[in-house]
Amino acid sequence: MEIILDVTDLHIEFHDHDQPEVAVEDFDLMLGRGEIVGIVGESGSGKSMSALAIAGLLNRKSLTKSGRIMFNGTDLLTCDRNILRSYQGDEISIIFQEPMTSLNPVKRIGWQVEESLFIHHPEISKAVRKEMAIKTLYSVGLSDAEKVYRMYPHELSGGMRQRVMIAAAMIGNPKILIADEPTTALDVTVQAQIVELLKKLNRERKTSIIFISHDLSLVSQLCERVIVMQKGNIVESGKTKKVFKRPGNIYTKRLIAAIPKIELR
Numbered sequence: 037m038e039i040i041l042d043v044t045d046l047h048i049e050f051h052d053h054d055q056p057e058v059a060v061e062d063f064d065l066m067l068g069r070g071e072i073v074g075i076v077g078e079s080g081s082g083k084s085m086s087a088l089a090i091a092g093l094l095n096r097k098s099l100t101k102s103g104r105i106m107f108n109g110t111d112l113l114t115c116d117r118n119i120l121r122s123y124q125g126d127e128i129s130i131i132f133q134e135p136m137t138s139l140n141p142v143k144r145i146g147w148q149v150e151e152s153l154f155i156h157h158p159e160i161s162k163a164v165r166k167e168m169a170i171k172t173l174y175s176v177g178l179s180d181a182e183k184v185y186r187m188y189p190h191e192l193s194g195g196m197r198q199r200v201m202i203a204a205a206m207i208g209n210p211k212i213l214i215a216d217e218p219t220t221a222l223d224v225t226v227q228a229q230i231v232e233l234l235k236k237l238n239r240e241r242k243t244s245i246i247f248i249s250h251d252l253s254l255v256s257q258l259c260e261r262v263i264v265m266q267k268g269n270i271v272e273s274g275k276t277k278k279v280f281k282r283p284g285n286i287y288t289k290r291l292i293a294a295i296p297k298i299e300l301r
């Protein structure tokens with residue numbers, strides 16, 4: 037399998053207080069093209085920090101990062117900011133839990149979906165941009181794409197908003213989509229629909245996906261491979277089926293024991 041992302045020894049530390057606080061330690065991740073990898077672990081285990089680092093969104097002064105995040109022959113941790121920006125939202129996209137806070141309430145959906153094209157591909161004309169946005173909205177299951185294009189975020193349901201976020205993330209046809217608890221704020225039916233949508237995008241476009249969730253049942257439905265984190269460290273990783281059926285680590289066992297058996301396939 038072609039490896040498109042190779043993270044080694046990622047270490048993230050905060051320096052807001054007297055003592056440095058380690059958020060992520062020795063994080064490794066090799067992501068193949070078209071692969072879907074899950075990251076699970078209790079709250080505060082470092083899932084989001086690892087994801088944000090890969091997305092190039094950890095730029096605070098009070099924070100140190102080390103290790104390597106190799107993408108396209110470039111180390112995203114040390115590369116020029118302009119190179120990093122050229123990837124962000126285009127080659128590597130990220131979506132979050134609450135689409136309402138990620139969407140701008142006073143801008144129409146069309147504008148938000150097109151934004152990354154506007155930034156990364158200014159050569160594309162306005163008309164073509166619109167055409168691409170409507171096509172992408174349609175491809176994420178918003179069948180009334182032309183209408184949605186003209187709407188504002190508050191006019192949509194939570195599930196539709198998350199689809200809009202996915203459209204905005206997918207319009208540049210990224211190689212990697214990072215989804216940080218994308219379904220947590222949604223009801224069970226809509227959660228399942230979003231997971232189906234991610235599967236479809238992965239199948240049709242070969243997009244690699246990093247899926248972060250507390251929902252081990254969704255992870256087992258979507259992810260071929262899973263990483264289990266605890267207190268900033270990876271405590272276990274491997275094929276999802278194997279890890280969830282025969283966890284080798286006591287912490288993973290406890291995570292699994294906390295959910296009803298029937299939900300794990």
Ligand SMILES: Nc1ncnc2c1ncn2[C@@H]1O[C@H](COP(=O)(O)OP(=O)(O)OP(=O)(O)O)[C@@H](O)[C@H]1O
Pocket residue numbers: 050052057058059060077078079080081082083084085086
């Ligand atoms: N500004 C900060 N200063 C110090 N430590 C921080 C700061 N922000 C986050 N952390 C620490 O980084 C660690 C990892 O946090 P992270 O957000 O990655 O957890 P998570 O696994 O995504 O949790 P959740 O499941 O709740 O989203 C936590 O221990 C947290 O306390």
Ligand SMILES: [Mg+2]
Pocket residue numbers: 083084085216
């Ligand atoms: Mg998080």
